[in-house]
Amino acid sequence: MVELQPGDPAPSFALRNQHGDVVRLEDYRRKKVLVYFYPEADTPGCTTQSCDLRDHRQDLGAIGVDVVGISPDDPDKQLAFDRKYGLGFPLLADEDHAVADAWGTWGPKTRGGVTVEGIIRSSFLVDEQGNIERAWYGVTPKDTVPNALSALSAG
Secondary structure (H helix, E strand, C coil), X not given: CCCCCCCCECCCCEEECCCCCEEEHHHHCXXXXXXXXXXXXXXXXXXXXXXXXHHCHHHHHHCCEEEEEEECCCHHHHHHHHHHHCCCCXXXXXXXXXXXXXXXXXXXXXXXXXEEEEECCEEEEECCCCEEEEEEECCCCCCHHHHHHHHHHHC
């Protein structure tokens, strides 16, 4: 499993969002973007993480950072999640987990003593040129926003 490091090019993606539109990483060139990978829409941890990002979206936007979430859920499930919590940012469907593989966020994890393959909750700050500025693997749902704000304030 690859782990992306600061300075690495962010692996490209073209995925459908919750409205069925294709969103590409290249759409965010000349802006910073916080890309976060979450295991499953509308589960407790993913809801905590996504709602925290929703609640800090203005703070992030004020400093020029967009937010994009990626999970293996289909666009319909992503849309229901967005509508239920008013998230308001792209939620991308990586149904075959090819993008998660490329970003090093798909792999073994233990839940209840059983090892399964799935999304390893992670987030990435991608710079204006499309390179990894910061990478956080195996974060808790409450880590994403503080990690990003701390990295952005450190400049």
